[in-house]
Amino acid sequence: MKRRNFINTLSTFAVISAVSPLKVFSRNETRKTIYSKELIKPKRLLPGNTIGLIAPGSFITEDELKESIQNLESLGFKVKYTNRILARYGYLAGSDKQRAADVNEMFSRNDIDAVVAARGGYGCTRILPLLDYKTIKKNPKILLGYSDVTALLYGVFKETGLICFHGPVGISTFNKFSVDHLKYVLEYPQGSYTMYNANEEDNPDNAFNPVTIRNGTVRGKLIGGNLSLIVSLIGTPYDIDMKNEIIFIEEIDEEPYRIDRMLTQMIEAGKFEKAAGIALGVFLNCKPKGNDADDSFSLLEVLFDRLFDLNIPVAYGMSFGHINDKFTLPFGINAEFNSLEQTLTLLEPAVL
Numbered sequence: 001m002k003r004r005n006f007i008n009t010l011s012t013f014a015v016i017s018a019v020s021p022l023k024v025f026s027r028n029e030t031r032k033t034i035y036s037k038e039l040i041k042p043k044r045l046l047p048g049n050t051i052g053l054i055a056p057g058s059f060i061t062e063d064e065l066k067e068s069i070q071n072l073e074s075l076g077f078k079v080k081y082t083n084r085i086l087a088r089y090g091y092l093a094g095s096d097k098q099r100a101a102d103v104n105e106m107f108s109r110n111d112i113d114a115v116v117a118a119r120g121g122y123g124c125t126r127i128l129p130l131l132d133y134k135t136i137k138k139n140p141k142i143l144l145g146y147s148d149v150t151a152l153l154y155g156v157f158k159e160t161g162l163i164c165f166h167g168p169v170g171i172s173t174f175n176k177f178s179v180d181h182l183k184y185v186l187e188y189p190q191g192s193y194t195m196y197n198a199n200e201e202d203n204p205d206n207a208f209n210p211v212t213i214r215n216g217t218v219r220g221k222l223i224g225g226n227l228s229l230i231v232s233l234i235g236t237p238y239d240i241d242m243k244n245e246i247i248f249i250e251e252i253d254e255e256p257y258r259i260d261r262m263l264t265q266m267i268e269a270g271k272f273e274k275a276a277g278i279a280l281g282v283f284l285n286c287k288p289k290g291n292d293a294d295d296s297f298s299l300l301e302v303l304f305d306r307l308f309d310l311n312i313p314v315a316y317g318m319s320f321g322h323i324n325d326k327f328t329l330p331f332g333i334n335a336e337f338n339s340l341e342q343t344l345t346l347l348e349p350a351v352l
Contacts (some may be wrong), residue, residue: 039332040162042114042140044351045077045186049113052106052141053081053170055093057148058121060171062086068118068170075179080112092123099123100130103152107136114186118170120147125229128152128238133159142186142351145169146250147322150225153331155238163350166225166248166320167328177325185328189349197318197342198325207282209317210342213304216313217338219347220276222329224248231262234269243274246337246344248329250281250321255289256302263306277313277337279344281321313339 051072053065060068065086069079084102087094094102106115128151137160143152144165153164165186168178177198184193200208223245224230230249233239251259266272280303288296297305300316307314315337320327330350337344 038161040140041352042142047076050078050080052112052115053079053118054102055085055118056099057123059088059093060118064171071174096126100127104132107139114142117145117149120149122148124148124151128155136160147226150229154233157332158238158240164331165328166331168326173324182328189351194343194345195327207284211316212339213308213314215340218276218313219336220244220246221332222246222335227251227262231265242271244276246277247275248279252284252322254286256297256299260302272310279318279337280316281318282323284322315339315342
């Protein structure tokens, strides 16, 4: 299809999806899901609790370590870490055994109340076979991070049933929006809690513009994370069945054709086949680059092309991903997704 015709078709899709659910799920309809797997909820955070800081992927600098400590202490928590945290092994934060040992130690220690990644980067997939899942299951704690930490969330949830959290890392921007959502999810949980997008009207980057791709309201468990990591786990022991789930996805620095390739892999692997809905965060800097940029599809064109015909609710531009204003999303908790209003409502507390 020529690009001009595709854009015209895209515009038509946008109008249709905004005014009609096309017999998918109406705004007042929900699909309920029954789960047989026993889930484990960690204890909530309390003022003065101790955070175990880890670097499970790429290495961190001394300045990044100091920044992470300052950020977490500003929230009223104590911070502890091991002498392995500044280790370097190429682009990794130490060897696989060192990084896995840090994760295992933080879950085994009685003086640690929650585990937070200082940053993402790359490397978390490499340590999944080395984690002590029996110890993690016996000592359930909050595990928080995003980006490459998606792999840890997948592995821990798949092997133990522990609810994990896709949210800020130590070096993130801890502004009011992010801190408020962090506290309401991890410290002051509600029986029902609705998350609304941040106001990004002043941001000149159109990547922040929210778009409803398919209208509808559905219920399911929240499962997802960084697109590259989700795709990399397909076919591994840590892959997760997405049937009846609300899949949340974010990405950064990938050109539209690469987003196309990864979404196509998910489609052909059957990951979206019986999913409840797809909540897309902000795909920062995912623009065409180089000499062929003028002939490329845009990010939004790719999203419509790959996801519109799935006949499930889909929305783009929600407040999570590699951005300053972040939701904290419980990985594995029952939620409701309204793609027209672009809201996610947690239907139960994620912590005890």
